[in-house]
Amino acid sequence: MTSADWPDDFEKAVRQHLPLLADGTALTSEASLLALGLDSLATVGLLVEVEETFAVQFPDEDLRAETFATPATLWAVVVRLRDGAAT
Amino acid sequence: MELSQRSAALEAAARVRTILRQHAGAADEQARVCEPGMAELRRSGLMGLLVPQERGGLGGDLSDLVEIAQVLADGCTSTAMIWAMHCQQADVLIHFAAQPLRDRLLPRIARGELYLASVTTGPSTGGHLLSSASPLTDTEQGLWVDREAPIVTGGLVADGFLITMRSSPDAPENEVSLVYADRDQMDVVERGDWDTLGMRGTHSVGLKLSGAVPRSQVVGGDGAFRTVALESMAPVGHLAWAACWLGAARSALGELVGLLRSAERPGSIDIRSELVAERLARIRMDLELVGAYLCRVTAEVSQLRAAGASLAGTATQIHLNTLKVIAADLTFRSVDRMVQLAGLSLGYRRGSALPLERHFRDLRSAALNYANDRLLTATGALTLMDRSVNLA
Numbered sequence: 001m002t003s004a005d006w007p008d009d010f011e012k013a014v015r016q017h018l019p020l021l022a023d024g025t026a027l028t029s030e031a032s033l034l035a036l037g038l039d040s041l042a043t044v045g046l047l048v049e050v051e052e053t054f055a056v057q058f059p060d061e062d063l064r065a066e067t068f069a070t071p072a073t074l075w076a077v078v079v080r081l082r083d084g085a086a087t
Numbered sequence: 088m089e090l091s092q093r094s095a096a097l098e099a100a101a102r103v104r105t106i107l108r109q110h111a112g113a114a115d116e117q118a119r120v121c122e123p124g125m126a127e128l129r130r131s132g133l134m135g136l137l138v139p140q141e142r143g144g145l146g147g148d149l150s151d152l153v154e155i156a157q158v159l160a161d162g163c164t165s166t167a168m169i170w171a172m173h174c175q176q177a178d179v180l181i182h183f184a185a186q187p188l189r190d191r192l193l194p195r196i197a198r199g200e201l202y203l204a205s206v207t208t209g210p211s212t213g214g215h216l217l218s219s220a221s222p223l224t225d226t227e228q229g230l231w232v233d234r235e236a237p238i239v240t241g242g243l244v245a246d247g248f249l250i251t252m253r254s255s256p257d258a259p260e261n262e263v264s265l266v267y268a269d270r271d272q273m274d275v276v277e278r279g280d281w282d283t284l285g286m287r288g289t290h291s292v293g294l295k296l297s298g299a300v301p302r303s304q305v306v307g308g309d310g311a312f313r314t315v316a317l318e319s320m321a322p323v324g325h326l327a328w329a330a331c332w333l334g335a336a337r338s339a340l341g342e343l344v345g346l347l348r349s350a351e352r353p354g355s356i357d358i359r360s361e362l363v364a365e366r367l368a369r370i371r372m373d374l375e376l377v378g379a380y381l382c383r384v385t386a387e388v389s390q391l392r393a394a395g396a397s398l399a400g401t402a403t404q405i406h407l408n409t410l411k412v413i414a415a416d417l418t419f420r421s422v423d424r425m426v427q428l429a430g431l432s433l434g435y436r437r438g439s440a441l442p443l444e445r446h447f448r449d450l451r452s453a454a455l456n457y458a459n460d461r462l463l464t465a466t467g468a469l470t471l472m473d474r475s476v477n478l479a
Contacts (some may be wrong), residue, residue, distance in 0.1 A: 035260075040465045040469060044472070054386045060475050063472040
């Protein structure tokens with residue numbers, strides 16, 4: 001997956017919560033969000049922003065470290081929840 | 088540990104406690120590690136409490152750890168803390184050191200020859216466990232460690248150190264490796280003194296450590312300290328610290344009750360009064376709550392470990408953080424209330440028949456030692472991730 005697979009809003013939301021990702025550096029789909037500085041409070045901020053932007057609500061079973069491991073894992077959950085909500 | 092071994096370990100702890108009681112006042116006054124207490128601990132076999140029996144240790148588990156920490160803290164909170172943090176480091180080696188390093192170190196720990204100190208605090212990162220500014224550098228002699236360590240509990244008497252380092256000069260601050268260093272592999276320079284309000288007998292001096300260690304002394308893998316911290320160092324630390332603080336507060340209450348029941352009781356305290364009864368009840372209830380929660384979280388961690396499961400789950404992390412914070416808050420509150428009940432002469436004066444003022448000063452550190460503020464922030468964030476509110 002490349003960053004082109006997710007919308008700008010998602011990229012913007014994720015980047016805002018990664019203090020260790022330098023401006024101008026690409027956000028790759030397999031980047032470790034933890035290594036880029038996503039701590040527990042930042043995770044909450046990212047969760048709330050993604051939920052509001054994409055009008056989804058993460059169920060408890062998705063609130064796991066695995067969901068917030070990489071941009072790809074997080075985007076996959078957003079897509080699943082968004083598509084699930086649309087049907 | 089079998090029942091007979093457990094009672095032998097408790098008897099050994101009781102013998103150490105006797106020595107600690109004799110020297111706790113001096114260790115506090117001089118702000119030095121209690122040497123007779125440490126010598127007795129090394130002789131007792133308790134330094135190897137968690138080391139498996141096949142490596143010469145006592146093969147104890149976490150419930151033994153929290154029980155014995157309370158016994159030792161009944162003698163001297165500072166020395167109990169030194170021992171508890173040594174056991175925390177031993178647990179890290181037992182679970183995460185590669186086999187050759189385990190083979191080399193665990194028998195020495197069991198024989199009481201290797202007191203392990205922890206170097207996780209940094210000048211710029213403070214107690215932020217998961218970040219370190221100083222990088223490991225690859226050299227021909229091995230990995231070069233050059234580390235300012237502002238607070239090293241029992242650092243001057245340590246035989247070995249577990250040190251957090253940034254995994255390489257190019258790695259980000261949160262990519263942290265844990266390395267073991269023998270004292271004789273390091274050039275150790277003392278920095279600054281340890282003249283604090285309480286916990287003075289931990290003599291937690293600043294040190295500058297430099298020297299080379301072989302790559303085989305990286306514990307848990309390059310950059311893998313986060314896992315070590317989540318699965319061993321933080322949970323065992325929180326259990327052991329809570330047990331030390333509870334042991335100190337229990338000791339204080341035991342001595343206070345002993346005095347109130349004796350002819351030495353000051354005339355100003357009427358133990359038939361409802362006010363005194365209510366004050367005692369509130370003190371007792373705080374310790375009951377900490378004791379029960381400590382027991383519960385110890386069981387949770389033990390069960391998860393026995394099942395080979397991770398301790399990193401949201402609810403378990405909340406429980407461990409909560410244990411540390413409530414143990415720090417409630418044990419200090421209980422001793423504060425004991426001082427109030429005992430009054431100026433008995434509760435506040437140095438040289439009183441009850442060392443309440445020392446307990447008060449010691450337990451004031453509990454909220455600062457791996458600061459409650461940081462744990463509350465994490466717990467708050469984790470709470471938002473646990474809508475089903477899985478309580479301990």
